[in-house]
Amino acid sequence: MRLELEKRSEHSALMTILSPVLALVLTLIAGGILFAAMGYNPGEALYAFFLEPLTNQWSIEELLVKAGPLILIAVGLSVCFLSNNWNIGAEGQFTIGALTGSIIPILFHEYTGPMAMPLMVLMGALGGMAWASVPAFLKTRFGTNEILTSLMLVYIAQYLLDYLVRGPWRDPDGFNFPESRLFDDAHTLMTLGDGRLHLGIVFALVAVLAVWFMLSQTLKGFEIKVMGETPRAGRFAGFSHRGIVWFGFLISGACAGIAGMAEVSGSIGQLTPVISPGYGFTAIIVAFLGRLNPIGIVFAGLLLALSYIGGESAQVSIGLTDKITRVFQGMLLFFVLGCDTLILYRIRLIKTARKAGGAHGRA
Amino acid sequence: MSNQGVPSSEPAEKPVLVKAVSISKRFGEVLANDSVDLTIREGEIHALLGENGAGKSTLVKILYGALEQTAGDIVWRGQSVKIPNPAAARSLGVGMVFQHFSLFEALTVADNIALALPKDTDLSNLPERIVAVSQKYGLPLDPFSTVADLPVGVRQRIEIVRCLLQEPSLLIMDEPTSVLTPQEADELFKTLERLAAEGCAILYISHRLEEVKRICQRATIMRHGKVVNECDPRLETPATLARMMVGADVHAIKSNSEITTGNPLITLRNLCLPAENAFAVELKNIDLEVFAGEVVGIAGIAANGQSELFDAISGERRIEDVHAVNLLGVPVGKKKINHRRKLGAAFVPEERLGHGAVPGFRLSDNVMLTRFSTEPSLLLRGILKRGNAAEMEQRIKVNYDVRMTHDNPEARSLSGGNLQKFVVGRELDRKPRVMVINQPTWGVDAGAAALIRQALIDLARTGAAVLVISQDLDEIYEVSDRIAVISRGQLSAPEPAETMTRERIGMLMAGMGEKHDNNTDKGQKHAAGA
Numbered sequence: 001m002r003l004e005l006e007k008r009s010e011h012s013a014l015m016t017i018l019s020p021v022l023a024l025v026l027t028l029i030a031g032g033i034l035f036a037a038m039g040y041n042p043g044e045a046l047y048a049f050f051l052e053p054l055t056n057q058w059s060i061e062e063l064l065v066k067a068g069p070l071i072l073i074a075v076g077l078s079v080c081f082l083s084n085n086w087n088i089g090a091e092g093q094f095t096i097g098a099l100t101g102s103i104i105p106i107l108f109h110e111y112t113g114p115m116a117m118p119l120m121v122l123m124g125a126l127g128g129m130a131w132a133s134v135p136a137f138l139k140t141r142f143g144t145n146e147i148l149t150s151l152m153l154v155y156i157a158q159y160l161l162d163y164l165v166r167g168p169w170r171d172p173d174g175f176n177f178p179e180s181r182l183f184d185d186a187h188t189l190m191t192l193g194d195g196r197l198h199l200g201i202v203f204a205l206v207a208v209l210a211v212w213f214m215l216s217q218t219l220k221g222f223e224i225k226v227m228g229e230t231p232r233a234g235r236f237a238g239f240s241h242r243g244i245v246w247f248g249f250l251i252s253g254a255c256a257g258i259a260g261m262a263e264v265s266g267s268i269g270q271l272t273p274v275i276s277p278g279y280g281f282t283a284i285i286v287a288f289l290g291r292l293n294p295i296g297i298v299f300a301g302l303l304l305a306l307s308y309i310g311g312e313s314a315q316v317s318i319g320l321t322d323k324i325t326r327v328f329q330g331m332l333l334f335f336v337l338g339c340d341t342l343i344l345y346r347i348r349l350i351k352t353a354r355k356a357g358g359a360h361g362r363a
Numbered sequence: 364m365s366n367q368g369v370p371s372s373e374p375a376e377k378p379v380l381v382k383a384v385s386i387s388k389r390f391g392e393v394l395a396n397d398s399v400d401l402t403i404r405e406g407e408i409h410a411l412l413g414e415n416g417a418g419k420s421t422l423v424k425i426l427y428g429a430l431e432q433t434a435g436d437i438v439w440r441g442q443s444v445k446i447p448n449p450a451a452a453r454s455l456g457v458g459m460v461f462q463h464f465s466l467f468e469a470l471t472v473a474d475n476i477a478l479a480l481p482k483d484t485d486l487s488n489l490p491e492r493i494v495a496v497s498q499k500y501g502l503p504l505d506p507f508s509t510v511a512d513l514p515v516g517v518r519q520r521i522e523i524v525r526c527l528l529q530e531p532s533l534l535i536m537d538e539p540t541s542v543l544t545p546q547e548a549d550e551l552f553k554t555l556e557r558l559a560a561e562g563c564a565i566l567y568i569s570h571r572l573e574e575v576k577r578i579c580q581r582a583t584i585m586r587h588g589k590v591v592n593e594c595d596p597r598l599e600t601p602a603t604l605a606r607m608m609v610g611a612d613v614h615a616i617k618s619n620s621e622i623t624t625g626n627p628l629i630t631l632r633n634l635c636l637p638a639e640n641a642f643a644v645e646l647k648n649i650d651l652e653v654f655a656g657e658v659v660g661i662a663g664i665a666a667n668g669q670s671e672l673f674d675a676i677s678g679e680r681r682i683e684d685v686h687a688v689n690l691l692g693v694p695v696g697k698k699k700i701n702h703r704r705k706l707g708a709a710f711v712p713e714e715r716l717g718h719g720a721v722p723g724f725r726l727s728d729n730v731m732l733t734r735f736s737t738e739p740s741l742l743l744r745g746i747l748k749r750g751n752a753a754e755m756e757q758r759i760k761v762n763y764d765v766r767m768t769h770d771n772p773e774a775r776s777l778s779g780g781n782l783q784k785f786v787v788g789r790e791l792d793r794k795p796r797v798m799v800i801n802q803p804t805w806g807v808d809a810g811a812a813a814l815i816r817q818a819l820i821d822l823a824r825t826g827a828a829v830l831v832i833s834q835d836l837d838e839i840y841e842v843s844d845r846i847a848v849i850s851r852g853q854l855s856a857p858e859p860a861e862t863m864t865r866e867r868i869g870m871l872m873a874g875m876g877e878k879h880d881n882n883t884d885k886g887q888k889h890a891a892g893a
Contacts, residue, residue, distance in 0.1 A: 009776035011723060218745050219735060225724075226732065232718045235679050236710075237732045238701035 005345040015343045020289050020300070022342075023335035030331050040318065048317045049310035049324075059313070061197045063305050065267060068200035069094070069259040069276075071301035073283035075207045076255025078292040080248035082215070084228040087249055089135065089150030090256040091280025092157035093128040097257025098264040099161060100127025102180065102271050105187035106169050112186035120187065120261055121203075128257020129250045131157060136249035140242045146249075154280070165271050180271035189266035198266030203258055204301075211251075212294040224248070256280060277308060278326075285333040288340075304329065377404040379441075380564045381426070381533060386435035388421050395421040397588040398435070403533065403581075406562045408555060410575040410596060412608055413585035417808075419568055422585070423535055426566070427459045428452035450481070458526030459535040464518050466510050473506035476525045496527050500554045515665055516547040523554070534558065535566045540574060544664055545836070545869040552578050571837070572601040584608055605809055625655035628797050628828035629676065630689040636675050636682060644668040644852045646675060651847065651854060653828040655796075658820060659857055660843030661832045662868050668852040669832045670713060673801045676830070677710040678703045690797055701736035709733075709795035711787055713802040713832075715779070719786040722775035726760075726767075727753040729774050730789055737793065755792065763788030764814065780811035787815050791822060798822055801832040816842050836865060848872055 031049075032042035053059040073090045080087045087093075101124030104116055134153055138144035162178075171181040189198040215221035227234040227244040235241065264275055286304050290297030311325030385398040396418045403409050413419045424430040426437065428446040436443050439455060446452050452459075466475050473490050480486075490506040497504040502520040510518060519539065526534055536555075540548040555565055555578060569575055575582060576596045584592040584607045592607045629651065636646040646668055653659045663669055674680040675688060678700035682688060685696035691706045700710070710733075712718040720729045730752045735741045740751045756771060765785045767777060774782060787803065803819065804812035819842055823829040832849075833839050839846055840860060847857040848871035855871045 010773040217747060219742060219747060220745065222728070222731060222735075222747060226721055229723055230717050230721045232714075233721045233732060236677075236700065236712060236718055238699055238704075238736060 002350050004348045004350050005341065006348050007345055012343055012346075015339075016291060019339040019342060020291065020296075020336055023289070023332060023339045024303070026335045026339070027328065027331045030335075031328060034327070040320070045314065045318060045320065048314040048320075049328075050306060052317065053306060053309040053313045058194070059309055061193055063302065063309055064201050065196050065198070066308050067301045067305035068198075068204045069263050069279045070283050070286050070304055071297055072200070072204040072207050072259040072262075073252075073256045073280055074286035074290060074297045074301060075204070075211045075294050076252035077283055077287040078290070078294065078297060079211060079215070079224060080252040081287055082228045082292050083224045083244045083248040084231070085136075085139075085245055085248040086147045087132065087135070087150050087252050088147050088284065089132070089152075089154045089280070090252060090283055091276065091278065092150070092154035093131045093253045093256035094260035094263070094276055094280045095154070095157040095161050096131040097124040097128035097253075097260030098271065098275055099157075099164065099260075100124055100130075100257070101261025102169075102183075102264055105183040105265070106180050106271065109181065109184055109187070112184055116186050117189070117265075120265060121258060124257045124261025125254040126257070128253040128255070128260065130253070132249040132253025132256070133246075136246050140245050146245075161271070161275070162273050165273050169271060171270075178273050182270045183265060187265060188269060189262055191266070196267075198262070200259070200262035200266045203262055205298075207255055208294040208298055215294070220247075256283075282308075282329055285329055285336075289332065289336050304332075307332075377406055379403075380405045380439070382438040383422070383426065384436045384438060386422065386425060386432045386437070388418075388425060388430065389433045394588050396425070396432070396435075399585070399588070399590050401583055401590070403564045403566060405532070405564055406559050407581055408559050408565045408567055408579045410579035410582040411566055411568045411585065412572075412575065412582055412604065417585040417608075418588040419585055420537075421588075423459070423537065423566070423568065426452070426533075427457055427535060453481070453529055453531075456530070456532035457535065458529060458531035458533070460519070460522045460526060460537065460539060462537040462539075464522055466518055466521060468511040469509070471507050471509055472504060472513075472521050475510060475521060476506075476528065479525050480528065492528060493524060497524050500524075500527060500557055501550065502554055516543050519543070519551075527558075531563060533564045533566060535568070537568045539567075540569065540571060544872045545865055548574065572596075572604045573837070575604065576601060608809060624657050625826065626692070627652040627689075628655050628691050629653040629799070629830055631676070632686055632689070633684075634672075634675060634682065634687040635684075636671055636680060639671075639680075644671055646671050646852045649854045651857065653797075653830050655826050655828050656823055657844040658823045658829040658831060658842050660839040660846045660860070661830065661849050661854070662836060662839045662846060662872065663832075663834065663849035664872055665834055667849050667872075669801060669834075669849060671852070672849065672854075673710070673712060673799065673832060676799050677708075677712075704733070704737050707796035709790035709793055709798050711790055711798075711800040711803065713805065715782050715786050716775060720774040720782065723773055725771045725773055726765075726777075726785060727756040727771050729785075730755045730759070733789060734793065755789075759785060759788040759792050762792065763818075764811075780807040783807050784811050784815065787818065791818055794825075795822075796827050797830075798827055799830045799832075802835075803831060803833065804835065804838060812838070836868060839868075 028046060032046060035042045035045040053063065073094060077087060077090055101120045103123060104111060104120050131153060135144070135146040135149040138149050139146045165180055166178040169180045171177070171179055174181070189200060191198050215224065223234070223239045224244065224247070226237060227239055227241065231241060259279065260275070264271060268275060282304050286297055286300045289303065290300035307325050307328050311322040314320040314324065315322045379402055381403050383399060383401040385400060386396050387394065387398055388396040399418065399422055401422065411419050411423070421430060425432045426446070428449045428451050431447065437446060438444070444455065446455065467478070473493060476493060477486050477489055493504060493506040497520065502524055504517065504520050504524055510521070539551060543551060559565055567575065567579055576599065579596050582594050582596040582604070583590055584594070586608065594607070596604060631649050631651040634646060634649040638645040644667060649672065651659070661669070661672070675682060678695065678698055681699070682696035685694045687696045689695065690703055690708050693706055695703050695706070716722050721732060727749060731741060731747060734755070735747070741748050753771060759765065760767070763784045765777070765788065766781050777785065783804065787800070790798065798819065800819065803815050807815070816838065819829050819831060831839070831842055843860045845857040846860050846863045846868070848855045848868055850872055
């Protein structure tokens with residue numbers, strides 16, 4: 001007996017929806033086995049990880065606070081990924097967006113006019129775009145692999161942040177702690193609800209709607225998908241390869257930059273050496289789990305935000321290490337990419353029987 | 364079904380080598396082979412004929428062990444056998460030369476052959492054996508040359524020699540002449556006849572009825588998964604063979620001899636284009652005029668600059684010299700493809716899936732692909748009007764007989780012939796004034812091919828200039844008013860189809876029409892050896 005992958009004649013609509021669900025179930029099963037191997041009761045541990053955080057108001061607000069940057073970055077990445085450009089450096093664009101978005105609150109903190117906040121958003125976006133334009137330029141000019149260049153720029157961005165908060169941008173009244181000055185109220189994003197939740201989630205939802213409209217209704221969205229799936233056909237349709245590389249990187253850089261600026265201005269209130277628990281990397285998982293579809297990304301963003309909060313919650317209630325969050329995120333990406341095979345292939349069990357014709361389909 | 368070629372007319376019946384007895388193969392709902400019987404005798408060249416989708420490939424794959432039959436038996440020299448995989452087929456004595464070669468370009472001929480031999484083969488004297496076999500059967504081959512440097516005809520020889528080294532009793536050849544010049548094909552026929560004389564049976568799959576008639580003693584004709592006829596092709600005409608294949612009279616292409624040509628609508632002036640990479644062809648000083656109302660055919664062997672020429676005319680690659688390409692009186696050398704489309708030009712590339720159409724897109728979105736720039740109804744300030752594209756898709760489907768299992772499917776799910784009808788129909792539906800088409804009926808069944816060719820001629824007769832690039836000489840003769848030949852990036856001057864003989868085309872294909880005598884010695888040798 002052997003398993004064979006048989007190509008389907010068209011994409012399976014059912015599997016497109018079912019694949020992430022299947023991946024989630026497999027992640028839970030594998031997670032349960034992992035907990036059992038570590039000596040925890042799997043049921044209890046999974047409850048602490050995935051359900052307990054949903055039982056109180058505070059956690060739900062916290063969930064949205066964390067989902068905001070994930071969704072915003074992932075929506076940008078979905079455009080880039082659909083066009084077959086692999087921007088792995090959203091974490092770096094996020095960091096640079098946070099830096100450029102902090103120029104007004106740190107260097108020009110006296111300026112508190114009504115335009116301060118819109119300017120901060122704009123500068124965050126420009127910072128992210130500038131950082132994303134480096135791999136775009138290298139790819140279009142020299143054919144460099146953008147996966148490597150965008151990833152390496154993440155570390156440069158992080159060291160730049162580290163240098164600035166320990167050096168020139170350190171708060172003069174901050175007792176030598178490696179932190180910038182606290183942002184003025186005029187430089188802090190408007191809050192919603194009980195106080196933690198800020199406008200960042202609104203930015204994310206606006207981006208979701210805008211990108212959804214672009215991808216489904218406009219020629220630009222059509223171009224992105226054609227170039228991503230079949231560049232040769234794209235050239236035949238008159239689309240430009242270079243143009244689409246730049247477009248994908250700039251959109252995703254702008255989204256990540258705004259997310260970085262919003263995180264600093266809305267959640268942290270100052271620059272610190274570490275401003276992200278890996279949002280830029282986790283957003284890659286969000287983008288794929290959400291089928292590179294803006295609406296799907298909203299749900300995937302909420303789920304991955306839950307994995308952050310679940311990690312913290314399981315640490316408190318049953319003493320699990322919070323590294324388990326990363327393990328869960330990794331397993332989820334692994335399973336979702338594996339299950340995606342089923343969209344274009346079906347699994348068949350081939351019996352090598354004496355008598356011919358023993359093939360039974362099994363999904 | 365009449366049995367026209369009577370077996371008893373053969374002087375002596377040779378012993379039966381292999382017999383397929385009511386072979387059936389089911390893929391899901393589809394019965395690709397329905398109780399197929401096939402008898403091949405030792406030393407006979409047996410043709411397997413049928414339209415695309417008739418079930419030829421399925422049957423051959425079962426014989427070669429690449430597929431397992433759902434029902435039925437294979438009897439080899441009187442004994443029932445199972446052929447679970449290609450290795451089993453090879454040890455039984457079945458060899459196969461595929462239409463698309465599986466060779467590693469960076470390796471030598473000997474390395475490529477060694478890779479395909481059974482694990483326990485002694486490789487020490489392989490080069491000598493290759494030379495011995497290639498000389499015996501008239502297939503000159505240097506075991507130490509690198510595959511990347513070899514022309515297609517020679518690559519095919521590697522595949523054949525690879526099979527012959529295992530001394531097969533049955534050699535299956537899938538469309539072997541599709542990549543050869545007429546002269547190369549003649550050489551191949553001699554080899555096949557020599558093999559047959561030694562007792563090796565050959566199962567010969569081809570669309571080219573002329574050559575089947577010329578070299579095959581038996582023919583089995585399949586249609587819709589069943590064997591519909593058996594005959595002696597030597598006693599038939601191409602027309603009767605074609606009728607058996609498609610089950611009805613093939614619509615004869617009508618080319619109105621009274622052509623009224625007008626202004627030149629496609630003009631190429633000293634068109635030069637450097638090679639894009641090591642495997643591409645450089646276009647050298649190409650001159651051509653195609654007038655309104657005529658069809659010009661460009662013949663040539665694969666990879667002699669056809670796709671480069673197509674890209675230069677369509678604008679997928681742009682030329683520094685704006686006057687090198689002139690469409691409908693406008694110099695467009697540097698203009699993009701959509702600019703050229705707006706002038707009234709339409710293009711159909713060779714590769715339908717992945718160039719002419721996006722495989723994973725629905726047909727309506729594939730209508731959008733080439734027509735958003737010319738149809739105001741498809742695009743309103745950057746917003747796509749998908750409803751209108753779906754209407755066009757319906758219209759193309761009806762007018763060009765595109766068959767599909769459900770409405771508006773993904774392009775990849777259509778069969779080759781149907782997708783080609785769609786891709787051609789999509790452009791004809793625009794009523795273009797210039798049409799450039801590369802390989803209009805490559806791998807397309809006879810019915811669809813006739814429909815497409817007739818549509819191209821009809822388009823020209825309404826006053827359009829049509830340029831057909833094709834490797835199929837029958838097709839070139841069927842549609843063209845004038846014929847030119849492309850060889851290593853150079854184009855011969857077009858000549859009227861009535862005075863252009865096949866022999867002359869063959870000579871031009873081998874490089875005799877090249878204007879500049881700057882060929883390397885190696886190139887000359889290749890041309891001479893072909």
